[in-house]
Amino acid sequence: MTTVPGTPTNILMVGVGGQGTILASELLAHVLMESGYDVKKSEVHGMSQRGGRVVSHVRFGEKVYSPLIVKREVDYLVGFELAETLRSLEWLGPEARVLADRKAILPFTSLVGEARYPFDALELIRKRGFDLTVVDGEGLAVEAGEPKTANIVLMGALAKLLPIDKKGWEEAIKRNMPGKFVSVNLRALDLGYSAVEIA
């Protein structure tokens, strides 16, 4: 992924209410700011607690004006949930990297068999030629000691892909999280970081 100097880098994060998508984007934005970038972040809260779709735009660079990514200009897609990841493909730029969790959360219509859930999302994404990295967020979060840190596992994986020192992430976790949660989140970050192999 090459970034043109002066043009912001665009990260789209998508998930379902309750997965910690917004918290993760918050952490990411802090890391970017502390690394000296201009950052803007935008999402719509409100319905997130009601199991709706959550979309967070994070943009960074020398100077960022708009908080919103334009369709087809996403550089990194971080998908916390299969169907939402798939739904976001239309936003991706030609060179976009996709970081996807295997997690599936079914909407009501799929639970009762009225609408087919795309369990084959990852295959579809790969078939289209996107650069895809798959992370088992929940599995690694359990390994870290707290299933709810799946969002931080994904941030660990993202840390490997972004041009930012991992130390920045560790500091942001120490600074922004309550003391008793710091060590488990650092473990989750590590596990996500190690899970990604850079070719």
Next chain:
Amino acid sequence: MKKLLLSGNEAIARGALDAGISLATAYPGTPSTEILENIARMDAGKAMWAPNEKIAVELASGVSFAGHRTIAAMKHVGVNVAADPLFTLAYTGVRGGLVIVTADDPELHSSQNEQDNRRYASFARIPMLEPSDSQEVLEFTREAFPLSERFDLPVFLRTTTRISHGKSVVIAGEWDKEEKRPDPGLVKDPAKFVMVPANARIRHLDLEERISSLKDFAESCSFNRVEMADTELGVVTSGISYNYVKEALPDASVLKLGLVFPLPDKLIRDFASRCRRIIVVEELEPYLEEGLRYLGIEAEGKSLISRFGEINTGTVRRAVTGVREPAEDNKHEPLDPIPVRPPVMCIGCPHRGIFHLLSRKGIFVAGDIGCYTLAVSPPLSAIHTTVCMGAGVNQAAGIEAVLQEEHGKVVAVIGDSTFLHSGLGGILNMAYNGIPATILILDNFTTAMTGRQNHPGSGFDITGNRTRQVDWETLLRGLGMEHVRIVDAYDLEEMDSTLTEEIKRDAPSVIVVRGACMLLRNQPVKQENPYEIDEEICTNCGNCLKLGCLAISRRNLSIDEKPVIDTQKCTGCTLCFQGCLFGAIEALE
């Protein structure tokens, strides 16, 4: 210099505290809610939830009249509720700086309309500031208070969802608190504060003089800025749209307006005269465009930029430069439909049971706004009107007043926070005029929709301290309601029989359906006693699936198979157990 990453709402909170407010007040409403929550977090003694926006603005005007600075925050439609005092407060003017935040919601992310409240500024003759990012939000908020005092006017601060909830880098810097401030105290000045016609006529003239001096100020104030570049294209813009312009049209000259009412005529004329083509980039209404046209400037605006929803860098680029939407390629071929994911009631939500009954009985439900509005979606499909807070009660009464029984049964539903916001008058009306409608107050002890804010019915204030709690029965009886029933939101049988009796009754009646919001209980919401379905007994009648509970699915996700309960997700609310006609649902051992 310390850098902060702040949302617009956090920046408003800081700015208001920096400016030395004595009191902040608000009624929750997306995207404005976090303003008061942040003020309460930083300085608990200075924040108060008001029961509605009119009360918030009137309370704030009292603070201002006492010579103190104050802020009242609300979502765009909240200004409709508060409009009555606002129009006349422009006449009286202020003593202490009085700032009204209107948080607009283009695209209706969480609203019932997308009205553009810049129109309120010109209508009510109240100056309006419109910042473009969190840094400006902080600065404009700080400056709004002295501005209000200097021109003797309330000041609107307008944000939109992307400003309110968007986060950007802020350098807080130092703020000089030493400016001149009014003296706190009581001032008896009827000519200014008592708007009887004789005084108001004079204050109306005075208002236009204040606006006129503000217009002079607008010509050179730092809220407005000209960024001259290529003069082929000049763009007039404000608020969030400025950012899209800077990205989409980096070579254009820009007139960025931070004070959007009153407009700086000379500045605009001068800018327009220096550019060959003038366009206006703004979301929603052609507010600035009309301002330019009034000055005789041939500006393009809504002929290029949509009047509906949000815009972004892409829409501006396409509208002005003519670049097209990227073509489909093999990476972006259309996909098979992906199931939509609408927001739904939580598993264990106290609103589910009553709507299951209303749906089963086929009753027409005049609705209102809150989490319970989610019952509009299938499988509950049990809300038939939603207009604004408080409307459902009166709509049910109106329907009841003119339609005969054979047209079917009608009830209204209204949440506890909504009822205390604007439902009381409707009950009074029904009792007074003897309209035999049945109103269901859905009491979950909180304002759930906007993130669980306390209200006078919850018994706690904004900081979580105990306070007086509304006594519903006494309240409703005091309004003239003879028939008041209180039922358990998790008891289907009790709700069913009460509903049947009260609908039949030829007199006004209220049923308070009571059950605490799931999200008020300690997280995680999982409880001890989940339920399961005995496959042997289950007849696959599908009744439990009509609850729309995300813990109940069909086996193997197949439409033909029997339902199954996810015992990891089940909260043990028992509604499916009570509703099962065959006794196939039982508590897990």
